[in-house]
Amino acid sequence: MLTYARSLVRSSALTQPYADNYRGSAREQQVVAQLNGHRLLDEEDIAALEERIDAQRAARELSQRHSALSEPLREVLDLLTVDGLTPREVAQVLGLNRVTVRSRLLRARRALRAERPSVIKVTEPILEVVS
Numbered sequence: 224m225l226t227y228a229r230s231l232v233r234s235s236a237l238t239q240p241y242a243d244n245y246r247g248s249a250r251e252q253q254v255v256a257q258l259n260g261h262r263l264l265d266e267e268d269i270a271a272l273e274e275r276i277d278a279q280r281a282a283r284e285l286s287q288r289h290s291a292l293s294e295p296l297r298e299v300l301d302l303l304t305v306d307g308l309t310p311r312e313v314a315q316v317l318g319l320n321r322v323t324v325r326s327r328l329l330r331a332r333r334a335l336r337a338e339r340p341s342v343i344k345v346t347e348p349i350l351e352v353v354s
Contacts, residue, residue, distance in 0.1 A: 288335050296331040299324055 264272075289297065302313045303324075310328070314321045 285335070292331055292334055296327050296334065299327040300331040303328060 289300075292300065298317065299313055302308045302316060303310065308316065310321050310324045313319075314324045317324070
């Protein structure tokens, strides 16, 4: 029985590299099959994707800043920008003075602008390869 076990270990040790190679080949074939029919991205595609990512990031940040506004400021801002009401209509809906509505709108816009991070465009590479 011991010799049979040794022969199994020896056999698996000899065939293991071939099995690993076969699995790697199968993985490679799977990746090639997935990529088949797809084209590689060029610089314009990459730039468009980067713009979409930046726009989505900006939208998330704006949404977070909007959520951080106090309820009265957010309420006035939403009625004016989302619902499209005029300051007079917002004042009537909320039972406020028009000057109060304008003041809250101004404070809400300032708060949104104040928390906006400055955008820095990098035109030159930050890191250089030194040999």
